[in-house]
Each structure stands twice: as C-alpha cells, then as structure tokens.
Amino acid sequence: MIPPNNKGDHHPDLxxxxxxxxxxxxxxxxxxxxxxxxxxxLLKLVNVPSSHHTNLAVG
Known part of the structure; x- marks a missing residue:
C-alpha cells in the first residue's frame, strides 16, 4: 500500500x-x-525535505 523509497526501510508513524x-x-x-x-x-504521496515525520496537522 505504501510505496518503497530509495532511503531504506520506512514505516508508518502517526x-x-x-x-x-x-x-x-x-x-x-x-x-x-x-x-x-x-x-x-494510495491517493497521494507528499515528499518533503526531511525524513523523520512523526506528526501530522490537518486543518
């Protein structure tokens, strides 16, 4: 469901x-x-310039 990346293993956090x-x-x-x-x-994948995301704000 979540596509692989080129930075190694990633996992869902929040x-x-x-x-x-x-x-x-x-x-x-x-x-x-x-x-x-x-x-x-999968509807959207948003890439940002930092690799360790642990929180999302929706508003």
Whole structure:
C-alpha cells in the first residue's frame, strides 16, 4: 500500500483520519506523508525535505 523509497526501510508513524474517511500517514524515514482511501488505494504521496515525520496537522 505504501510505496518503497530509495532511503531504506520506512514505516508508518502517526495515523489520522480525515472527514471523508481517508487515512493520512506520516512516514518515519520516508521523507513524507501519504493518503490512503478507505478502500486501500494510495491517493497521494507528499515528499518533503526531511525524513523523520512523526506528526501530522490537518486543518
């Protein structure tokens, strides 16, 4: 469900659910965050210039 990256093993850290029911996942050692639909489809992968994400703010 979460695509591999070129920086080694990454894993989900913080999980949040938005209003439509999508799962937002911070990727520790993954350089970003991802959004997954309730059906398990990867909707979005956002890359950011830091690799250790442990929290997401939605607003």
């Amino acid at each position: 999980l949040r659910v938005d209003a439509p029911g999508n799962l937002l996942v911070a990727l520790y050692n993954g350089s970003g965050a991802t959004t997954v639909s309730p059906a398990g489809t």
